[in-house]
Amino acid sequence: MPFSHSGISDKVTRPISLNSLQRVFHFSKEKIAHLKSKANAEMGTNNISSLQALMAHHWRAITRCGHLNPDQVISYRVAVGLRQKLKPPLPKEYLGNALKGVSVKSTACELLQHGLGWAALHINKTIASLTAEEVKKTLKDWVNAPLILSNMRSNIPTSTSTVSLLIGSSPTFNVYGNDFGLGRPVAVRSGAANKMNGKIAVFPGAEEGSIDFEVCLLPETLHAMAEDAEFMEAVATCTKPCIYESCLAD
Incomplete structure (x- = not known):
């Protein structure tokens, strides 16, 4: 594999948004089941998973609370596990990372005009469209032109009209x-x-079947989400906002 040490920086990359706040939203097993049932019922399917319904609920809430322009695109980039998508699948003993980011995109207007089920099915179909052939092509392309990322944000396409x-x-x-x-x-x-x-x-919650979302957002968006009745109706508990600089100190 071609490799050059010049492609790796010896500088420490600092986080980009030091003015962000962090908060953990806890969703109980019962609330998640309700979201999943609602999303599948709206679209007449059984294909939407619990996590996809929860991500859709979260995606719509950030869009609603971010007060975006109707034509702004909001991209929800999901790290998809590749273990089962590869053929043959990777063995359980494989210790390396095996994931690829896929972007689910919608304008703010379109996302909020449609319901939870539409957003969840959009996520479901985008993830399902990632094939083993596409994954293998990505890996071969990387071998031919290796790219060492300095931070996670550098792997996200940026645009003044897109919220990522x-x-x-x-x-x-x-x-x-x-x-x-x-x-x-x-x-x-x-x-x-x-x-x-x-x-x-995303982490499992302390209780079986529950899920925690650890969210880092601008203060005004995070505060608005905590006051958004539609979003918080599904939240069991949430932590107090953590100032980003204090997280760095920890």
Whole structure:
């Protein structure tokens, strides 16, 4: 594989949005099941997953609370796991990262005019459209022209007319099954790395079947979401906003 040390910077990349706040929204198993049922019923399907319905609920809330122009595009970039998409699938023993980002896009007007089910099915179809052949092509292209990213934001196309969100991690990780000698964990957080406006991390909640969304957004958007009745109706609990600079200090 062609490689050059000049492609790797020895400089520490600082987060881009130091004025962002972070908050964790906790969704119970019952609330998630309700969103999933509602999304599938609206579209007459059973293909929408619990996480896709929850992402759609979140995507629409950020759009609504961000007070965007109707023609602004809001891109919801999802880190998709490739283990089962490859043929043959990767073995469970494979320890490396296996993911690819796909962007689900909509104008603010279109996203809010349609319901939860439309947004969830849009996410579902975009993820399903990622084929094994496309993944293999991406890997071959990378070998021919390796790209070392300095931060997660550098992997997101930017535009003055586009608002970009990036969601990663997974609610399937068995984070609460680890005991390092202090007993069962009480919470999981991602730390200060790769935090910027629009970054979302998904973790399993402490209770079985629940999910936590760790959200980093501009203060005005995050405060508006906490006061948005439609969004908060599905939220079981949420943490107080964490000032971004204090996260860096931690």
